[in-house]
Amino acid sequence: MEGDIAAMGAYLGAGFSAIGMGLAGIGVGNVAANFLSGALRNPAAAGEQTATLFIGIAFAEALGIFSFLVALLLMFAV
Structure with missing residues (x-):
């Protein structure tokens, strides 16, 4: 019962x-x-902000990957 x-x-x-x-x-x-x-x-400032776009996308994706790793650890570590 406890393991369940x-x-x-x-x-x-x-x-x-x-x-x-x-x-x-x-x-x-x-x-x-x-x-x-x-x-x-x-449009003239868009070229300067492209690096900021990629940094923002990378941070958002990193949080998703961390969430995925936590889900895997919870499912298979028990």
């Missing part, structure tokens, strides 16, 4: 961690959308 509750908690935590992966995808979409919006308003 621990496994249930691990799978529940992995499910919550999967929400983090979905939210990371939303974050990448927001970063790209805001860059595109700003680039369309001021």
Whole structure:
């Protein structure tokens, strides 16, 4: 009985961690959308802000990858 509750908690935590992966995808979409919006308003400054775009995307993706690793650890470490 005790092992079943621990496994249930691990799978529940992995499910919550999967929400983090979905939210990371939303974050990448927001970063790209805001860059595109700003680039369309001021095309001359878009070239200077491309590095900032890639840094923002990298940070958002890193959070999604961390969330994925936590989900794997919770599912297979128990």
